[in-house]
Amino acid sequence: xxxxxxxxxRPVVVVTGMGVVTSLGAxxxxxxxxxxxxxxxxxxxxxxxxxxxxxxxxxxxxxxPVEPLSAPALAERMAEVAIEEALSExxxxxxxxxxxxxxxxxxxIEIEWPQRQELAQASGSNDAVSYxxxxxxxxxGQFRRFHERFLFGSVAYNLADxxxxxxxxxxxxxxxxxxxxxxxxxxxxxxRGEAEATLCVATDGSINPESLVRFSLLSALSTQNxxxxxxxxxxxxxxxxxxxxxGAGALVLESYAHARARGARILGVIExxxxxxxxxxRTRSSPDGKPIIGCIRNAIADAGLEPEEIxxxxxxxxxxxxxxxxxxxxxxxxxxxxxxxxxISSNKSMxxxxxxxxxxxxxxxxxxxxxRQRIPPTINxxxxxxxxxxxxxxxxxxxxxxxxxxxxxxxxxxxxxxxVMGREPRA
Amino acid sequence: xxxAPREVWITGIGIVSCLGEGPEAxxxxxxxxxxxxxxxxxxxxxxxxxxxxxxDKQIPKxxxxxxxxxxxxxxxxxxxxxLDSAGAKGSGDLLGRMDMIVxxxxxxxxxxxxxxxxxxxxxxxxxxxxxxxxxxxxxxPTLFLAQLSNLLAGNISIVHGVTGSSRTFMxxxxxxxxxxxxxxxxxxxxxxxxxxxxxxxxGERKDLLMLYDFGGFGLKGDFHPVWERAAAPxxxxxxxxAFLVLESRDHAEKREATPLAKLSQVVVASAxxxxxxxxxxxxxxxxxxGSPDSAALVSGATGTEPxxxxxxxxxxxxxxxxxxxxxxHFGHGVEPQFIMNIAVAxxxxxxxxxxxxxxSSGVEEPMTGPLAQAVVTNVGHWRGxxxxxxxxx
Numbered sequence: 001x002x003x004x005x006x007x008x009x010r011p012v013v014v015v016t017g018m019g020v021v022t023s024l025g026a027x028x029x030x031x032x033x034x035x036x037x038x039x040x041x042x043x044x045x046x047x048x049x050x051x052x053x054x055x056x057x058x059x060x061x062x063x064x065p066v067e068p069l070s071a072p073a074l075a076e077r078m079a080e081v082a083i084e085e086a087l088s089e090x091x092x093x094x095x096x097x098x099x100x101x102x103x104x105x106x107x108x109i110e111i112e113w114p115q116r117q118e119l120a121q122a123s124g125s126n127d128a129v130s131y132x133x134x135x136x137x138x139x140x141g142q143f144r145r146f147h148e149r150f151l152f153g154s155v156a157y158n159l160a161d162x163x164x165x166x167x168x169x170x171x172x173x174x175x176x177x178x179x180x181x182x183x184x185x186x187x188x189x190x191x192r193g194e195a196e197a198t199l200c201v202a203t204d205g206s207i208n209p210e211s212l213v214r215f216s217l218l219s220a221l222s223t224q225n226x227x228x229x230x231x232x233x234x235x236x237x238x239x240x241x242x243x244x245x246x247g248a249g250a251l252v253l254e255s256y257a258h259a260r261a262r263g264a265r266i267l268g269v270i271e272x273x274x275x276x277x278x279x280x281x282r283t284r285s286s287p288d289g290k291p292i293i294g295c296i297r298n299a300i301a302d303a304g305l306e307p308e309e310i311x312x313x314x315x316x317x318x319x320x321x322x323x324x325x326x327x328x329x330x331x332x333x334x335x336x337x338x339x340x341x342x343x344i345s346s347n348k349s350m351x352x353x354x355x356x357x358x359x360x361x362x363x364x365x366x367x368x369x370x371x372r373q374r375i376p377p378t379i380n381x382x383x384x385x386x387x388x389x390x391x392x393x394x395x396x397x398x399x400x401x402x403x404x405x406x407x408x409x410x411x412x413x414x415x416x417x418x419x420v421m422g423r424e425p426r427a
Numbered sequence: 428x429x430x431a432p433r434e435v436w437i438t439g440i441g442i443v444s445c446l447g448e449g450p451e452a453x454x455x456x457x458x459x460x461x462x463x464x465x466x467x468x469x470x471x472x473x474x475x476x477x478x479x480x481x482x483d484k485q486i487p488k489x490x491x492x493x494x495x496x497x498x499x500x501x502x503x504x505x506x507x508x509x510l511d512s513a514g515a516k517g518s519g520d521l522l523g524r525m526d527m528i529v530x531x532x533x534x535x536x537x538x539x540x541x542x543x544x545x546x547x548x549x550x551x552x553x554x555x556x557x558x559x560x561x562x563x564x565x566x567x568p569t570l571f572l573a574q575l576s577n578l579l580a581g582n583i584s585i586v587h588g589v590t591g592s593s594r595t596f597m598x599x600x601x602x603x604x605x606x607x608x609x610x611x612x613x614x615x616x617x618x619x620x621x622x623x624x625x626x627x628x629x630g631e632r633k634d635l636l637m638l639y640d641f642g643g644f645g646l647k648g649d650f651h652p653v654w655e656r657a658a659a660p661x662x663x664x665x666x667x668x669a670f671l672v673l674e675s676r677d678h679a680e681k682r683e684a685t686p687l688a689k690l691s692q693v694v695v696a697s698a699x700x701x702x703x704x705x706x707x708x709x710x711x712x713x714x715x716x717g718s719p720d721s722a723a724l725v726s727g728a729t730g731t732e733p734x735x736x737x738x739x740x741x742x743x744x745x746x747x748x749x750x751x752x753x754x755x756h757f758g759h760g761v762e763p764q765f766i767m768n769i770a771v772a773x774x775x776x777x778x779x780x781x782x783x784x785x786x787s788s789g790v791e792e793p794m795t796g797p798l799a800q801a802v803v804t805n806v807g808h809w810r811g812x813x814x815x816x817x818x819x820x
Contacts (some may be wrong), residue, residue, distance in 0.1 A: 049555040052563070108576040108597065110534045111638065113558060119637075120545045129545040131538045131633040135472075138637045139645070147642030148809070152532055152576070153598030157810050160697065168695040168811060170605050171598040173531075173576045181594055185609070192616040209555075213562040214571040277527070277593035279584040282494060282572050291590065412572065413581025415593060 003425045004257045006271075007304040010191040012425045016264040017090025017252035018364045019082035022351040023059035023245055026081055031351075032368050035376040036397040040229035040350045042243050048209055055221040057228035058207050059245025059352030066205075072109045074205025076155045078248035078357075079104070083163055083201060090252040090264060092197055093164070100195040102165035103185040104156040105178030105202035107356045111150050112208060119143065155203070165199055175411030176316075178202055179249060179359025180419055184273040186253045196258040202360035203248035215244060218283060220320060230380050232353075234317035234346035235324050235392045237385040242318040245352025249360030256425050268367035269422040271404065272303025278414030285326040291416050292330035296406065299418035300334075305404060307335050310342060310420070312375055312400070314366040314407040315392075317346025318353050327408060328388045343400060345393040349379040359409040363419055366405045370423045374399050432615035436679050436686040436820065439513025439672030440770045441505040441625070444665060444757040445475040449508065450774050452478075457756055457771065460785035464650045464663060464758070465631075471647040472640070474630050475758030477666035480504060486586050496535040496573035497666070499582050502627025502763075505668025506583045509623060513672035514684055521682070522588040526619045528610050529583070529595045530602040530626035530762040533576035536634040540565040579627060589623050600727070601695065601811030602626070603765035608693040608813070610673050620678040625670025626763030635664060644731050644808050652755035653730040654739065654790040660732040662808065665758030669767035686820040688773040692716055695813040705737035708812045709804070713741075716816050720745070722800035723781045725772045726752045727764045731808045738806050739790060749794035755785045765805040765813060772801035772817040779819065 006012050020027065023041025024034040034041070041059045047069075050056035064081060066073045093099045116134065122142065123133035137143065148154055153171050160169035174181040179202030186198030215221050222231045222241035233239040259266060276294040280286035300307055316327055332339045347365050354361050369375055374397055381394040407419045442449065445463040446456030456463075466473045482500050485507030486492050492500060510516040515525070544561045551557035572578050577595040584590050596602040596609075606624050613619040629635075639645050639662070646661035673690060694715045698708035724742065728735045742750050753768055760767055775781050780798050784791035803815040 049553075049559065052556060052559050106597070108533045108574070110536075110574075111634070116541065116545060117548060120548075126549075127546065128542070130542050131637070134545075135633055135637050135640065138640045139643070139647075141643055143641045144643070145641075147638065147644075150638060150641075151599055151809060153601065153810065156598060157697070161699065168601055168605055168697045168813075169598075170596055170609075171602070173595045173597055174593065175575065175577050185594075188613065188618055192612055192618065194612065209559055210562055210566075213559070213566055217563075217566060217568040218571065275592040277580075277584045277590040279588050279590050282578065282581055282585065411577070412575065413577045413593070414584045414590070415577065415581075 003427045012256035013187050013190045013253055013270045014256045014259050015251050015267045015270065015367060016092065016254050016259050017086035018267060018367065019085025019250040020361055020364050021061060021078045021081050022247040022354060022361060023061055024351055027085055028368065035350055035365065036374060038377050038379045038395060040379060042228045042231055042352050044228050053212060054223045055212060055216050056225045057231050057243060059243060060207050061246040070112055071107060071206040071208060072149060072155050075106055075203040076158055078205055079159055079201050079203040082248040082250035086250040086252050092252055097164040098199050100197035100199060101167045101189065102156060102160050102169040102199045103182040104159060104169060104171050105182040105356050105360065106155050106171050107204050107206045108173055109150055109152050115146055174415040175413050176355055177359055177409035177411040177415040177417040178356040179361060180409035180417035182360060183251060183270060183363055183419055184417060187270050187273055190253060190255050197252060197254045200253055200360065201250045202357040204354055204356040205246045207244055207246055212244060222319060232319050232349050233380040234319040234349050234378055235385055235388050236381055237383045239319045239321060239324060241320050243352040245354045247354035247357045247361050249357055249364050251360060266424060268370055269425055270419065271422045272299050272420040274299025274302055274418045276416050278416060283412050284322060289326055289329040289333060292326060293333045295416035296330055296334045296418045299406060299420045303420035308338050310404050310406055311402045312369060312405040313342060313344040314362050314405060315344050315346045316408040316410045317348050319348060324388060328390060339390065343375050343391050343393050345375055345378045347376060359417065363407050366407045366421050370402050370405055370421060373402055430617065433617065434676040435611055435614045435690050436674050436676055437671055437688045437690050437773050438674045438679050438684040438686055439509040440687060440773060441509030441512060441670040442767060442770045443480060443501060443505050444667035445478055446757050447478045448480065454774055457782035460756060460783060462650055466650060469636060472636050473646045473650050473663040475663055475665040476631055477501060491586055494569055495582055497629040498535060498627050499573060499579045501629060501666060501668040502579040503582045503586050505627060506623060506625060506670045507587055509670035509672050510587055515672060519588060524591040525589045526592045526622040527580055527583065527589050528606040528622065528624050529580040530606040531576040531579050531595050531597060532628060532762055534574040535629060535632060537570060538633060599761055600764055600805055600807035601813060602762045604693065604695050604805050604813030607766060607769060608695055611690055611693050614673060614675050621674040623670060623672055625766050627668035628666060628760045628763055630664030630666045630758060646730060652786050653728050653752040654786045654788040656730040660730055662729040662731055662754060662759035665760045667757060667760040667763055667767055669763040669770055671766060671769060688776050689818045689820050691816040691818050693815045697811050705734055705806055705812060706741050709741040712812060712814045716814055719800050719802060719816060720747060722748065722802045723775060723794060723798055724748050724750045725768045725801050725803045726750055727768050727805040728752045728754055729759050729808045730754055734806045734808060738804065742790065749781055750791055751782060765803060768803045769815055769817060772803050775801050776817055776819040
């Protein structure tokens with residue numbers, strides 16, 4: 001029974017269900033087919049007018065109907081779709097009862113412009129509208145629905161109620177590392193013996209004018225709008241920013257003992273997780289790369305592996321000049337000569353940056369890579385960056401022997417999380 | 428885990444609110460209850476304003492202060508106080524492996540920019556285009572970072588150098604409970620040795636008052652202590668910051684840190700809110716704590732209904748327990764409230780006595796006896812119930 005515990009005598013944690021929604025579509029099959037065919041989900045934004053914006057493309061999820069549309073409403077609906085797929089695959093629990101806690105990565109929630117306009121209109125103020133007018137409208141009791149919808153915990157509570165998860169649902173944000181943090185929290189809870197199963201979910205549906213402007217003002221977004229599917233160019237010399245996108249990922253994590261006892265199919269193993277925060281700057285990495293290097297090393301050590309045993313890196317790979325340079329520095333520092341042999345590719349070249357959801361969505365694609373022994377490419381790789389001498393799996397998917405994979409997630413606020421995944425429990 | 432759970436100590440407290448900054452100011456304020464509440468600035472809403480704070484003392488670079496909105500400055504300041512209190516400030520090696528969990532809301536709006544856009548929108552020929560143009564010209568690039576929930580943690584990393592790990596929980600009151608719970612469980616299970624846990628809120632915000640008053644939860648009109656609000660329920664938002672340093676006993680002893688109290692347990696539940704479910708949930712949690720019947724109760728009651736009445740019914744079935752609601756003193760901090768109340772409970776067991784009642788409804792009664800245990804309660808105004816057991820070392 002030794003394979004039930006890892007080298008550090010902790011429960012081995014496996015994945016028994018996965019569900020995903022991105023701009024490529026809903027479900028693992030559709031997403032995997034398109035990812036490995038090198039297809040892009042990036043398109044011109046039609047949800048609102050962009051004519052005076054520098055960035056006019058995104059990986060919006062327009063095929064999931066939500067009415068009325070708001071970022072938390074779309075995030076919640078996409079999460080439901082992803083969770084339903086994951087639960088159906090895992091066959092864990094019973095209808096409406098999941099036997100463990102929910103860890104939800106979700107973007108910070110706030111009132112949006114349509115609601116502000118509704119409040120302003122209801123206030124009857126014709127000329128200059130002030131916050132006092134909005135407050136007066138809020139206090140009438142006519143807008144109770146906004147309270148629940150725009151609380152920070154609203155998405156998690158609604159999902160917890162719908163799927164019957166146990167205990168207090170946790171809503172978390174570590175910016176663009178949030179999805180990886182949700183898996184990390186689930187992994188830790190099972191290792192502590194607090195839970196036999198956890199539902200780790202990450203979702204982001206926040207493409208609206210203000211979100212786009214916010215990232216645009218930070219000069220973080222690509223402005224290469226034409227054609228949209230070529231905008232996201234991770235690791236290319238002519239990369240100029242990331243492309244915002246929406247999506248959701250859901251994973252059922254389970255102790256191997258629990259999964260085996262109920263005869264569940266093992267989709268992969270979460271072998272380790274590493275974290276290290278950066279104190280250098282709010283949006284930029286420390287120039288020496290030490291936090292990223294430490295983060296990746298922590299993850300490999302937590303998995304009880306050596307760097308040479310990693311065959312594939314699912315890159316954070318946003319396509320910003322800064323990220324890709326620093327990620328390359330981190331990878332070459334950690335892996336040395338082995339960096340030339342391992343493959344590294346960025347799903348974001350095709351699905352864009354799904355922000356709070358990215359860590360979970362990309363962990364799912366990493367697990368599929370391990371399962372299928374096939375690596376999705378980095379598309380739009382026409383002009384190599386000579387300073388990034390890595391095998392980025394340019395433009396075309398390839399079959400490969402992948403024993404262990406790392407998925408990197410780095411975010412504003414100095415957030416760094418790396419996950420190590422494997423195919424099956426080690427004896 | 429095969430090993431027995433490790434004992435966890437509270438070795439640092441950093442608190443700032445309307446009562447002042449630091450343990451002494453808070454203990455004094457709690458014992459001489461005179462409400463520091465502003466009923467004019469945001470009338471008809473009552474808020475508890477932050478005391479005067481010299482942010483330079485904990486955030487020396489003006490450039491850092493400029494990158495933050497008030498909630499982040501308050502939190503970064505309180506985090507610095509906690510690190511000072513734990514004797515950890517400036518210890519690079521220790522801070523480099525110190526874990527951090529922050530409970531945060533976020534998103535302070537630029538009221539003037541929002542109001543100008545809302546005033547212009549009805550007159551614009553093309554509203555969508557007008558909104559886009561104004562957002563591009565009126566939003567400050569740095570405002571976004573000052574709004575992001577995880578950027579309080581980010582600022583603490585930058586200003587104080589805490590980098591072992593950085594996680595931010597959201598979700599109103601219960602985010603504070605879960606932040607402490609997860610930090611505690613990680614240390615108990617040997618996943619962490621030392622953690623900084625806390626949160627902050629700027630309650631002097633019209634946009635935040637608005638969010639809560641959609642549901643009618645804002646305290647309006649005259650100020651009354653929490654237990655005396657049945658006729659006009661609601662909470663008075665507070666500006667506050669509260670951080671704790673939690674540490675395994677062996678780690679604290681090795682670096683000769685002084686324990687202020689032991690954090691024995693944090694338990695949480697999420698009852699569907701129907702008549703009686705809050706009380707039943709508190710009953711279950713109380714049993715999980717082992718029914719500590721000689722404890723004092725530091726309550727996070729908000730003054731909203733029906734949550735506060737149900738919490739009160741629970742207390743009435745435990746008449747031997749002395750109860751104090753801190754919301755009457757420094758208001759409702761939402762995410763950091765539970766953490767602030769753990770700090771208050773820590774002071775009480777550290778000093779070995781409870782502070783004075785502040786209530787004429789009969790819920791709070793004098794307690795003069797020695798005190799070795801305190802239970803902190805937290806019933807979210809909308810969802811989530813949590814308890815913590817704090818004990819004298």
